Amino acid sequence: MFFIGVFGIENKEKIIKETQRIYCKGCNDYIEGKIIKVYSFFHFFFIPLFKWNEKYYVIYNNCDHVYSISKEKGKSIEHDESYEISYWDLKDFQGANYENNNAINNKCLRCGRELERDYIYCPYCGKKIR
Known part of the structure; x- marks a missing residue:
């Protein structure tokens, strides 16, 4: 019997929600943007088995601002629960986690x-x- 095992680790970026009205801390206004999830996963025969290093970001279309949000808030948005992203949910970061991820x-x-x-x-x- 001949068996070829195909497995590996990959990074992925997934758009969770695109919205016309989401609060931007830098612009101090509600503008168009999207919420994305960035994660690493292990796959076997191209079937993802488990994920780790999940991070959620808000990216705005009209400006260059990118903010991270908490994992709990991101999960609730991903599961279509009602959400409201406020000033306090948006966390500043220098782009180290988001910019250096190969999935982006x-x-x-x-x-x-x-x-x-x-x-x-x-x-x-x-x-x-x-």
């Missing part, structure tokens, strides 16, 4: 294609990213 995509300024954060050069057009 980056765009090339020249060709506009989606790239992983760890690329130094765009594989499509050759422009230096960082």
Whole structure:
């Protein structure tokens, strides 16, 4: 019997909810944005078996602000419970956790294609990213 085992660890970014009206602490206004979940998972034959390192973020479409929210608040939003994100729910961070996660995509300024954060050069057009 011939058996090939395919397993691994991956990072993933998942959009939980897109909303037209979510509070932005930096703009002090309600604007359009989305709530995302970033996590790592172990898979066997492309079937995810377990997740860890779950983090939730609010990303605003009209400005460059990104805030983290608590795991409890993120889980309640993910399970379609009623939610209200207030000033106190949004936590500032310097981008260390969000920016360095390989699951988060980056765009090339020249060709506009989606790239992983760890690329130094765009594989499509050759422009230096960082």
